Amino acid sequence: MSPSTGTIITVAPTGAEHAKADVPNLPVTLEELVSTAQDCERVGAAMIHVHIRGAEAQPTLDLARLKDTVAALREQTNLIVQLSTGGAVTDPESDRLRVLDALPDSASCTMGTVNFGDDVFHNRWEFIVELHQRMRERGIVPEYEIFDLGQLASLHRLLDKHGLPAGGHVHVDLVMGVPGGMPGDTETLVAALRMIPPGATFSATGIGRTSLPVMLASLSAGGHLRVGMEDTITYARGERVRDNAQLVARAAGLAKISQRPPMPADVVREVLGVKGEKGLADVAV
Template identity: 25%
Template sequence: MDKVMISVAPVASTDKHIVPVDIADDVVRCWQAGAAMVHLHVRDAEGNLTTDMSLLEETLRLIRKESDVIIEVSTGGVSNLTIQERCVPLYSDLVEACSLNVGSTNLGKAVYCNPVDDVEYCIRELIKMKKTPEVEVFEIGHIYAMREFMEQYDFYDPVLFSIVLGHKGEAPATPQALAAMIQMIPPGTLWGITHANRRDFSIIAAALGMGARTVRIGFEDSNYLDPNTVAVSNVPLVEKTVRLLRAMDKEPMSPAEARQHFNILSR
């Protein structure tokens, strides 16, 4: 199946005005344009990471009312929350998948802390709550760490990796870094691409040519359509990704196709 799942991460970390109806409307239009998954964080009205699920659940109910897009919520983000607090979205019936962060890294001037004990707690809760993990790997060591976790824990097949490039302090968004990361992805798993601070689609195109099964796009990572143009909503980013897929003789997955392909099913 030469199809790719488009995931939209619609809310920038700098957004200080979180309005559920606006986010939901943007996501539904992205779904109509070809996105099969949405990636969100648990945020308060000022955009801060929080344990209060009320605004997020309002957003998710609005999204689910109008679409069948796959709902993924992050267990990460730079904050002072404990791992128990970061895992709050795992217990929502509206959430189908969650990000899994398996190692620490520098993100700009911040340190994104994911010590081993925290990682294992998150893994155990993901498995217990039957949520599909998307393993976000920011450098080669994270992939190696996940390979070891796969030997210790009973993950559902196939395990999905997201190669994250472009944050200052982590693996750069270069073809060389992308190729090195891909070579470390274990056999029998799937992988996709997230390009942070993106100004063009060249690394996304390279990843698609090398076998990426997911592309994450959206304001959380970048609002650039090209080096000289920024998007006013997430929809044009999804539309451009669809055009890129079709130019490469590929098609976007529907949510139903993605649920089957990545084993995101009711269990």
């Protein structure tokens, strides 16, 4: 199965924005996260994009918790484990860089600063370069997160100046529909595809009500999908999401209808150049 005949489905189950008090079914403990991951794997997910929460269900980048999370997900699922280096918008750069010491299979690398609702998500050029280089040193495959079209120009600049990432393959996630970022519509996705580096694969994420339009647009353009309660807590108008597996199952169903069924994790590892657990463990930090 190749990227053109199958679909990579990533689940983003938690995020850093929703409060557990407001979204009681949000998975925030390690046990909840592992159970969610297993459910999502069963219905078609190959990769999990992880934010973790602390004892009071608040976002955290605590390294010990991150290491425990990576270990538990590897032990109890076959999913590719991708940690967020974005954290919450208030997290300092030093903490965000230290995420890589948990040695996940993959990690996000956001390609620029963006207005994020009422906040600002800061990503300085020097910080982006540092993330890119540290991931390559550790054998961690980056997923380049794109919140606006100009960030694709930054990605070209990064690759031209600093070379290919770990694994040798470029994979991009278009995060669409964030207030302050690019719109979640077909026209914008088409414009983005004109700027993606040659040979790269891409997934697309629609935030909130843009979730379904972006999903359909990405599938029609040969792209992959990221879904989950990080990105939307509404399944349909007036209907809250039951759990993350519900969103993954819908994505998997649409992928099958598009004749590009969900790709298993082992195939996705080959496509993205992800090393196995042993390969990461052998990399000196």
